[in-house]
């Protein structure tokens with residue numbers, strides 16, 4: 001049963017309205033905080049641009065080492081492990097089952113997908129090259145599953161919130177694995193991704209364009225294009241802000257219907 005009043009808080013329009021209320025100084029502060037978190041791991045970078053480039057090089061090094069890659073045989077165990085970490089974080093006791101497939105048949109630039117209709121995750125095979133990225137992508141897609149089965153939002157209309165949510169859960173899972181395995185690459189991935197998205201969000205207009213078309217041409221609408229292009233970075237900015245204000249329990253509260261703005 002869809003609790004529409006609860007879900008309405010998370011609609012794109014409402015989310016963009018909330019984002020517009022975040023003062024620019026606060027956004028700068030979030031960028032600075034994540035820059036400093038990255039700097040602890042990558043001290044040589046002097047500014048944001050250098051930081052993103054340096055981290056990218058470190059992560060390429062990881063992917064060039066074939067011994068570091070995730071073996072296909074280990075995928076089921078890692079998936080079980082990531083599910084347990086995310087379920088625990090979200091206070092999700094028993095939920096609907098989700099399947100995971102690693103495939104070559106995804107567009108090169110797509111790391112992973114969650115297929116709502118069949119409750120399945122597809123991960124691009126190339127992601128196996130990086131254990132840190134692999135766990136992050138699995139956690140991201142799995143949190144879409146938790147959202148879809150726990151709150152049942154129809155994805156269209158909620159993309160910004162759900163992508164921000166998924167990125168926040170993935171970041172938290174990567175931090176968990178980073179501590180557990182004493183592997184700074186996990187953290188580096190999580191912080192660098194957030195920093196990159198925050199920099200992009202800072203440059204994005206904080207207002208959905210007014211609709212220019214109605215009817216079937218809506219797909220060409222500026223609004224749809226705006227949301228499609230910015231859903232990850234705006235969602236990330238929203239959750240970097242919410243998490244800093246209210247703490248890491250925010251993801252559980254949202255899924256357990258304890259959240260209000």
Ligand SMILES: [Zn+2]
Pocket residue numbers: 140141144162163166
């Ligand atoms: Zn996603």
